[in-house]
Amino acid sequence: MSTRVEKVFVVDDEESMRVSIAQWLSLSDYEVESFDQADAVLPHLSVDFDGVLVTDIRMPGMDGIELMEKALAIDYQIPVVFITAHGDIPMAVSAMRSGAYDFIEKPFEPEILLETIRRAGEKRRLILENRALKSKLDQSTGLEKKLLGNSEPIQFLHQEIQDLGPTDASVFLVGETGSGKEVVARCLHEISGRGKENFVAINCGAIPETLFESELFGHEPGAFTGAQGRRIGKFEKANGGTLFLDEVNAMPPNLQVKVLRVLQEREIERLGSNKAIPIDIRIISATNGDPRQACADGSFRQDLYYRLNVAEIKIPPLRQRGSDIILLFEYYCLQAAERYERDTPPLDNDNIRLMMTHNWPGNVRELKNAAERYILSSLPPQQRVRHILQHSSLEKQSEFFSLADQAANFERCVIEYSLKRHRGNVSAVLEELELPRRTLNQKMKNHGISRKNFLQENENNDL
Template identity: 35%
Template structure:
């Protein structure tokens, strides 16, 4: 973005004349002001790309004018000129927002250099602004988070309210419901736009490595630490860190996360220096953290620190009216990614997709649509292009369902009437009915070897023996 219009404000007529002549010779439009009040009037009435302001003028000084300029036109580049080359003036000018500071007398080559420098800075500022707008446009809610159901409209409202602030947000929902998309939408609609968004899946990293991933480490902190490494919190400085599946974080590490939230500083592994960090935290989990707090598996104080603003994402099966919108979105997106002609779904296919329970939520729907686009040669996808769904929804085809899908269907069948469910016994009853066939199956596969069965189940042998007795499991006799 080049410079066109320049304002020169100086009480010395000779300085105004010299600067205007030199700048007009270069092709710039130049306007002149004798004092600060006249300069302010012109700035209010016209649009300038650069203002050259003398620091000492009658009525309003250049520094006072600079303050008013920043109120009226924060994007205007201002260069302060003065005959008094004092450090105090230079520091004060830059502190108040001046782009540069020139000491009189100066030759015209200095002005040329300053104008060129401002021109480059304006170009860079313009590019950054465009990038921010592109990012913001990319993460506009209606373009990335699809749905018009009442539940999703409430989510949109909450994002709109919390995004501009730095408040901590806890996103809760089943796997595949789009928790990271919500976190990104919060970041890209906040004042931290243009700063880093750093995601970390706490469940995907081994517990012994998670701390150094979060906080980094110093050289020599442990075997293999041949150089210093910055952790996710430092990488996210100025931006947002997204802690996905935080419910899987070990208790000792939860205490350190709590300290970061309270003190806004971290300490690298193997280091002893506190490092300040300016980071917004958005956390997510597919677990019931209240239940985890009750079971002493999650710190209560950390839970309340994270749960300042909760956002709950309902599973796709509870907002089926959004499925046709999601299908159309994924068809457009996937066809573009695969560079194939645009495809669409028949009414029967839409009905099939809408009626399916989607235990894997939006992620499963996207993968299903992608599979249909790839395997079908026709521009119109019909119900038969999704044979897996037809099998899973047909009677007698339960073997096609995932374990989670089977449990989901069975629970819905058993407890279709909430009024028939008695308080306090459902959790234990369901666990017992799942545990019994699981332990029986593993014992059969290990030919009754309890040591091996306990190892496979991830429990100790005494616990296994106790459960065999409690659940009335008959042991195989060789």
């Protein structure tokens, strides 16, 4: 979301018009190319065209309407703006129905033209960014698509999922609320041999104790008062697949014993039946608390904990994920902009700084909501992030987020953002940040930043 569309092609047979439009636009730093006939501009258009096409309607040879049709055949989302004489307005209106972006009636104020081009350019930029993101996601593997992020902690998490996913090991996920525990559980399931079978989630914190047992084990008709009909429990539903015990710390103690027995014996009985049903499931558990503390204070059985925690995966909180904050924010902004048909105003440095030093107690879920509100907000873009973060219901003090941590996080972000802007060109970063090379190298090493993550494909920038 960092650069605007800067190219404008102007097509008009009238020289004075071409010259004045080019002058106005150049003053606003647009890169303008003028053409005196429509067919001359066509070879310059492509699906990658990062600009706006401005054209007169009546011209000798190919007219503006035919030009629009040909341009839209190259890419149906190229923004075409017509400049029309008064008598041609009905034609321009009908062209808009066929896909033109807008029209401006002659004579017009330069500000009107500039504003229309700015909006058209913004829309085009969004379209191109969305396409680039989609094609990047299409090229990435399943895991990279589902669990987004380039930061070192996320790369490490990908590796752990790759290592543990295909096994039947019981995995225990520990992570703060909204950090992605369910996403990780589903990824583990999908890359396991059980991926085609059921993934069944049960939220142990949300089920009343009296219903828990029948929820897990199922029951036969008449097993207890009110048990009408037969019910298949979660264990059976997950048979062959994966059972996800979410908020496992909240499981009532008497249930903990029963679950432990199932895990040992690998069979269940429905309530009201004494027929044993063999169970072949993989268990993934999750908590946002401290499981060891729960064992120490006796609220969670240690023997069950050891069975569930053959392997533990810690999911990093968002505030420890550096530039992923901006990457995910931009991703969710693009999604929201597309959904609500809104612009995505670029993030300025102040907004970036605020996001990088925010504590994100609600992690990715909070960030996703923030991005949506950023897109829907009517405040000036520079004020939006501050406003959203101030009003975030989850916002807490920064007591867990020391000054040193905030400063380090901010430093990492500035370096990563500069590398991103300069596509991994370290010389440009040195110049921008006014740093000696050795200092930059040292800081990149300290923060675990790798230049190769910022290189554009096929680009070979000098070191």
